[in-house]
Amino acid sequence: xxxxxxxxxxxxxxxxxxxxxxxxxxxxxxxxxxxxxxxxxxxxxxxxxxxxxxxxxxxxxxxxxxxxxxxxxxxxxxxxxxxxxxxxxxxxxxxxxxxxxxxxxxxxxxxxxxxxxxxxxxxxxxxxxxxxxxxxxxxxxxxxxxxxxxxxxxxxxxxxxxxxxxxxxxxxxxxxxxxxxxxxxxxxxxxxxxxxxxxxxxxxxxxxxxxxxxxxxxxxxxxxxxxxxxxxxxxxxxxxxxxxxxxxxxxxxxxxxxxxxxxxxxxxxxxxxxxxxxxxxxxxxxxxxxxxxxxxxxxxxxxxxxxxxxxxx
Numbered sequence: 225x226x227x228x229x230x231x232x233x234x235x236x237x238x239x240x241x242x243x244x245x246x247x248x249x250x251x252x253x254x255x256x257x258x259x260x261x262x263x264x265x266x267x268x269x270x271x272x273x274x275x276x277x278x279x280x281x282x283x284x285x286x287x288x289x290x291x292x293x294x295x296x297x298x299x300x301x302x303x304x305x306x307x308x309x310x311x312x313x314x315x316x317x318x319x320x321x322x323x324x325x326x327x328x329x330x331x332x333x334x335x336x337x338x339x340x341x342x343x344x345x346x347x348x349x350x351x352x353x354x355x356x357x358x359x360x361x362x363x364x365x366x367x368x369x370x371x372x373x374x375x376x377x378x379x380x381x382x383x384x385x386x387x388x389x390x391x392x393x394x395x396x397x398x399x400x401x402x403x404x405x406x407x408x409x410x411x412x413x414x415x416x417x418x419x420x421x422x423x424x425x426x427x428x429x430x431x432x433x434x435x436x437x438x439x440x441x442x443x444x445x446x447x448x449x450x451x452x453x454x455x456x457x458x459x460x461x462x463x464x465x466x467x468x469x470x471x472x473x474x475x476x477x478x479x480x481x482x483x484x485x486x487x488x489x490x491x492x493x494x495x496x497x498x499x500x501x502x503x504x505x506x507x508x509x510x511x512x513x514x515x516x517x518x519x520x521x522x523x524x525x526x527x528x529x530x531x532x533x534x535x536x537x
Contacts, residue, residue: 243481243482244481244482246478246481246482247478247479247480247482248482248490249478250474250475250481251474251475251478251479251482251491252478252493253478254471254472254474254475254476254478255475255493255494255497257466257467257470257471257474257475258467258471259342259493259494259495259497259498259501260466260467260497260501260505261462261463261466261467261471261498262333262338262341262342262345262498262501262502263338263505264459264462264463264505265282265326265329265330265333265338265459265463265467266333266337266338266341266459266502267455267458267505267506268330268456268457268459268463269282269330269333269334269456269459270456271333271335272334272335275334276451276452276453276455276456277447277456277457277460278443278446278447279327279330279331279333279334280327280439280443281443281444281446281447282326282330282460282463283323283326283327283330283439284435284436284439284443285436285443285444285460285464286460286463286464286467286468287323287326287429287436287464287468288433288436288437288439288440289464289465290464290465290468290469291429291430291432291433291437292433293465293469294425294426294427294429294469295426295430295433297426298423298426298427298430301423303420303426303427304419304423305427306415306419306427306431307418310415310418311431313415314415314427314428314431315431316407316408316411317411317412317415317424317428318428318429318431319404319408320404320405320406320407320408320409320411320412321404321405321409321412321425321428322408322428322429322432322436322468323432323435324400324401324403324404324405324407324408325402325405325408326463326468327401328397328398328400328401328404329341329345329397329398332394332397332398332401333394334394335392335393335394336392336395336398337506337508338498338499338501338502338506339499339502339503339508339509339510339514340383340386342494342495342496342498342499342502343379343382343495343499343514343517343518343521344382344383344395344398344402345398345401345402345495345498346494346495346518346521346522347375347376347378347379347402347521347524348402348406349491349492349525349529350371350372350375350524350525350528350529351403351405351406352405352409352410353368353528353529354372354406355406355407355409355410356410356413359410364531364532365531365532367528367531367532368531368532371524371525371527371528371531372528374524374528375521375524375525375528378517378520378521378524379517379521380395381517382513382514382517382521385513412424412425412428421472421476421479421480422472422473422476425469425472425476429468489526489529492525495518495521496518496522499514499515499518
């Protein structure tokens with residue numbers, strides 16, 4: 225018996241290692257997809273001086289396209305329908321990740337550069353942790369709250385420095401986007417404990433179709449399609465197909481294979497990938513101040529996610 229146990233254990237260890245490696249690569253792929261969302265959204269909506277597709281059209285349209293694709297995927301996969309008691313959590317998730325985050329991000333990107341938005345939204349993982357603590361009624365350590373406060377101070381300080389000593393409306397919109405995304409991620413994670421995560425995002429998108437499809441048609445009436453450049457359609461296609469749909473498949477699969485704690489750490493790279501992508505895609509300039517604040521935000525998120533959080537009393 226002992227002579228047979230070693231090969232079996234070794235084979236199991238090798239299989240787990242392969243899964244961890246695959247999970248890390250899939251997680252990195254998901255992070256890269258999500259990171260490019262910011263410059264691609266900017267490409268789709270344009271700026272205040274050269275507007276392209278409207279923020280509402282981009283928000284509703286990307287969700288509608290992804291929702292139709294999700295309906296086909298759910299039908300092909302014969303996925304079970306959500307239970308009635310889960311509908312509230314599906315609605316909250318949709319309000320955060322389908323409407324709130326994309327809409328406020330798109331509105332803000334009409335006014336600020338994608339690199340600027342990448343720094344502000346870099347605090348999203350820490351915001352998600354704060355919402356999780358509040359929703360799950362956990363008891364975080366003092367160090368956790370210190371990191372959360374430090375992250376907030378950093379993004380506000382950066383926004384104020386970039387705005388000549390004051391916060392702009394766009395900065396407020398970005399912070400609302402972070403709050404919306406954090407709430408949506410937490411409730412989506414709760415749903416993922418009861419069904420496969422990729423089915424969660426698909427059902428969220430399908431459930432939102434009665435809202436997103438009419439909104440897309442209504443918003444299309446205010447778009448001058450003849451004046452929209454090809455680059456804007458490229459940005460729209462990317463956020464619809466990859467940011468709103470395929471990115472979640474890679475991300476959730478990576479978390480399942482490699483482990484949530486291990487794979488989620490690659491999300492710390494997201495702000496830098498966003499900033500680097502904005503340089504060739506949009507011609508934006510990456511300055512030293514932005515790099516310093518981005519590093520500080522990433523360090524705060526990294527430390528904060530390691531602070532002890534106890535379960536509810």
